[in-house]
Amino acid sequence: MRRGKGFVFKRVAFVLLVSSLGASIIFAQNSSGNSVVTTPSTGGSVQLAHSFSGNYTLVERSNWSQYVNGRYIGLTSREVHGFMNPVGTGSWRGQWGTEYTGDFYVFQQTKRNSITAAAGIDDISPSTFVMLQDGSIQFTEMCFYPQLRNFPVFPQDKVKKGSRWQGTAERVIDPRNNNQYTVLEVPVEYEFVGEELYEGSPVYRIKAKFATRFNRYNPPRIIDSELTQATGTHDVDILVDKENCAVMMILDRLDETFTYRNGENIRYKGTTSLFTKIPVQVDKRELYERAVYIARGEEPPASSSLGKKDETGKGASSSKTGSSGIGSGGTEKKSVPGTATSAVTDDGKGLFQVEDTDKGVRLSVRDLQFVADSSQLLPQEKERLDAVAEVLKSVPDGTFLIEGHTAAVGRAAGEQQLSEERAQSVIKEMVKRGLKEDQFMFRGYGGTRPVGDNNTDAGRAANRRVEITILQ
Secondary structure: OOOOOOEEEEOOOEEEEEOOOOOEEEEEEOOOOOEEOOOOOOOOOEOOOOOOOOOEEEEEEEEEEEEEOOEEEEEEEEEEEEEEEEEEEEEEOOEEEEEEEEEEEEEOOOEEOOEEOOEEOOEEEEEEEEEEOOOOEEEOOOOOOOOEOOOOOOOOOOEOOOOEEEEEEEEEEOOOOOOOOEEEEEEEEEEEEEEEEEOOEEEEEEEEEEEEEEOOOOOOOEOOOOEEEEEEEEEEEEEEEOOOOOEEEEEEEEEEEEEEOOOOEEEEEEEEEEEEEOOOOOOHHHHHHHHHHHHOOOOOOOOOOOOOOOOOOOOOOOOOEHHHOOOOOOOOOOOOOOOOOOOOOOOOOOOOEEEEOOOEEEEEEEOOOEOOOOOOEOHHHHHHHHHHHHHHOOOOOOOEEEEEEOOOOOOHHHHHHHHHHHHHHHHHHHHHOOOOHHHEEEEEOOOOOOOOOOOOHHHHHHHOEEEEEEEO
16 A cells, blocks of 8 residues: 655744745744744735634645656655544634544545546545644644645734745655654745635635755654655645635645665655545435435435535535635534434335444445356346435535445455455446546445344345445
8 A cells, every 4th residue: 555645734933044935034933832924014914814614625646756766666646535524613722723523535546547537545544633723733643644734824923925934844754655654844934925816716825845854963753763864845836715714725846855774765756736625515414314215215305405505606516625615614514313323114124224424424235236256236236226326416526435345254355355346336337327437435345344243144145235425
């Protein structure tokens, strides 16, 4: 499994240095921990403050040329999607912000030669943090995602064109992609460029520079014991929404080299882009109840809000980024009847089970019938697949997680592969029914997550299932 790089940020007390953006800058940190702009903020100045507190999806895409000991290895392409949900108000060292929780899905390929495809997941990493007004995020426990953290961090003072400020960053790296993480502290220099339009929305552009640096004189606070040195440069363009300072896009142009104790050096050169999306805003109760009707083979009532934009035309659009979303107030979370509540009747009849989970409404299709030891679905599953597609079409721009499971009756490796292939087969059937292939992410678990007893026919039938979660 190959994983992307990550970034984390912290601040220090007083720094005096010569800025690579131009002039000498004095940066200080006040008692509350906020950075202070030293450039005068008279005339045409604006206050940068993060006020977005709704659901969002963070997408990171990396495309790097990789060199090992000076030899070109190839192009490394990775992608991470994080689905973050606000769960309330949180605090950190006396500062208040929005607490988020969610999962980051890590995978390598979603597009090749402009052909869109479902994404095979390599890893799922949970994350919980508090987002503060200055844009920084503080973690309640150790998490490796999001990979770019506290970036950008906004100053306490107002800014205008040419204003500069500094901060100290932490960056999480894993150059060998072997889950041996190193946390680097690096100084970051910001410059406020001004206002412009991005995809029709007013934004502020900020430039940033930071260097990858460490050696025995400034060691990381967490380090892979085999890593001895890191050098490199980063030039970054940042776009934030004018209204709420939510990050819309970050483009990081990097060139860095990592040296190991055995003399090996690994160089990455290329770009990492990050952007936020506002997912389709769906009334979860309405979606749940609609899915229950369909699971029972009944005609659902007419939907008035599922998968539609709000009155401003912003909140429900998945094509809009950070700013174009829910606004500073976020979205009300409506309760749904119980966690993992089944929609089938007591006698077990029903096309699939409907469950409420923290990730979203989940459709669990039990005892899904395939040709023996293959991923080919049998014709008698058409009715159930039609019903699943009908539910998913209720959220036309949604993102769907497909998880395949088998009974544990044979070789674990074979079951793992079979579960992935069966998940992909379900995706193909959904595409035939009018859904877009790039709306889907998939992962197989083989027989490692049973819901029934593998020693009984009924238990094995329950374990042979595919679960489809409408991510929110």
